[in-house]
Amino acid sequence: MSDKLSAAENHIIPDERSAVLTDPQAYADGRIYDTYTWLRANMPLGQAVVEGFDPFWVVTRQEDIKLISRDNETFHSGDGQFSFMDKGSDEYIRAMNGGDPHLVHSLVSMDPPEHFKYRRLTQGYFMPQSVKKLEDDIRAIAREFVDKMMATEGECDFVSEVALLYPLRVIMSIFGVPVEDEPIMLKLTQELFGAQDPEMSGAVEILSAEQQGEHLRKTVAGFEAYFRELSKKRRETPQDDLSSVIANAEVDGEPIQEKMEMGYYITVATAGHDTTSASTAMAMWKLAENPAEFEKVKADPALIPGLVEEAIRWATPIKSFMRFATTDVEVSGAPMRKGDWIMLCYGSGNRDEAVYDDPDTFRVDRSSSPLLSFGFGPHLCLGMHLAKLEMKILFEELLPRLRSVRLNGEPRNIPALFISGPKKVPVKFEAT
Template identity: 55%
Template sequence: MTAKDVRIPDDIAAVLVDPKAYADNRIEDAYRWLRANNPLGVAEPIGFDPFWVVTRHADILEVSRQNAIFHNGDRATTLVDKIGDANVRAITGGSPHLVRSLVQMDEPDHRKYRALTTTWFSPRNVRALEDATRDMARAAIDRMAATGGACDFVGAVALGYPLRVIMRILGVPEEDEARMLSLTQDIFGTHDPEKRAEIAALPPAIQGQLIAAVIADFTAYFGTISADRRANPRDDVASIIAHATIDAKPISEKEATGYYLIIATAGHDTTSSSLAGGIAALASDRNLFERMKTSLDLIPGFVEEAIRWTTPVKTFMRTATEDTELSGRKIARGDWLMLCYASGNRDEAVFDRPFEFRPDRPATRNVAFGYGAHLCLGQHLARLELRIFLEELLPRLSSISLDGPIDMIASCFVNGPRHLPIRFELN
């Protein structure tokens, strides 16, 4: 696995595992070099197990469609160093996963658990949420207007609007949303880099206690919601999870927690980042803004481009279950692979002028939602939220511009604007 022809230079490998590189755009330079010179190579950064780096669009699709060969559950599904992996295994009694959700499942469990909510998240059912979502979008824009023409769009709108949508689906009352946001960020990495550094500096045993306490709190909260839905079913996802059975047996508390958690996090963080990324593009380019104002029919294309442009989930990890070959390179059983979705969505072989934001871009399969069996369950809901928000915002928006530098989240996993200062006029 460390042959010279596949090994990635140390400086490039270091960028791949540096959270700050995803905030200051150095990762784009690294991806560009890899696509041109070593699109499927092995990184051996200090402190990490070696892993293959998959940067081309075609190779990402190929790995994603072969779920029997490239597993999610055998090792960590997100990039973690050796110490972090050991800490998680110590907390869980040997598992590389703090929680067990759809993301950490392989067949046959993945298919069975995904089927529980597939119909609920289908395009037809999601369309039934349009009126309620539009009301929430209008309320978010009213809050934006109340800031007086200048705000941090992330804090004022992008965090709260998708959170309200997904918490309504889960049956969480509005007064508990801030608590849920805090819990999910504490489990998967806070947006506050200083706090994240403070936690990382603690002894592993203390880190373990903190994480275990957060998961216990999350489990208890949704355990109460599940108990209520078993007694008083509603038309929401919480009721489905509360009554879920697999092979004629109720799902365990651990699996129920994992289901709630993946919906709460994946349904919020990715949509929030894509929304902020799209607004950042509007605020940065007056020509783009004026074009969107006069061509509202471009909104669906703008939504797709905002998702591609931002690609909130930057990477996911897979593990080879057998010796295999990919693009002429031999991958051994047990090898770890990093799927670089953000690189795939800038692949020059697939996207014309990939570094330009183009709402009229011809339809091309971007990989922001993944591909294959693990294609994002909530993709239709995310598109609905973004489309409705833009349909409500653009007719009211007279002007928009940046009001300072965009501060990006420093993370190798989920990344997008952390602060987006804008000035605007609404009518």
């Protein structure tokens, strides 16, 4: 490790900036964006050295993030932790997992040629033409949740009433999970992504690294127990749903391995609603905070796709993904060595001044610009088109029912290093 540090000694990020990058609360209270802005201006590709974490390169410009993301040969996803975590959590997971850093084997942790073999199993299911066939069903679900919001008589927490449950219902209906089991999926997802937030993890205090590792293991085991049973049913009696596609999939002419099958279920089930929930909640947060933007999109429904794009940019639910250099390589003057850990900061790339005009302002009529919220390159999110369609349909159904909306208290974000979004968005509204 010392050789790697000496090679990068002119690229070491100041301690106070590195500390923000490793603080879950900074992603909740917005301090992370000031650090991103400083890094883009002063050290767009630097190395953070923080006690308790392996050193990691921090990539903050969109151009560099894209360069690394598209090169799966030079920069691997699966050589270690693809989500950012401290050394203690990583060591605990490896120790209880036979040295394997991945509790969940999913597309995110796969590299070529394995990645494409598994991606193509469901890729067709999520293409725009396939997703469009779901529009009528999704619209019916959206109307149900808009009706529930209206029934609150003008005051609610948009997160708990709509943003959490609407995308959950959509992805579970696609999976074939019954409505009565949705609370199980919601609880497990919140525990998986909220380990650094006691309110989400169910803990009474912030968990230690070892406790977080054990918490994640138990949560993954809970998912596997549920999906193992569902998969058995779908192999015995296939249905017209995504669970049947996964349960009966073949790779290289052989039935899908169980660990890969479970990883597929868990990834689609969690990312398929948690990230969409975050972006949906952020859209309402910013509309309630910016009456002029609300009036703009309400007066012109053609701006709803722009609202969706801007909310996804603003939320950037997946804060970063990690990569590993497979060889010595220089990127924008940064001397990376084989095995170096690299953080792709999507939230920074989505606020890059070189790409966006006035990036720290929320605008529903922003001209179309590239987003990093769904990743980039071979690992581009499979569910991107579904997520955008869900949000578009919801606001097509919701905005005509609202005369006005404003914040009714302080919104709050979930503190987390990997995936997070709004935890509370209290609103007061007038119905039409």
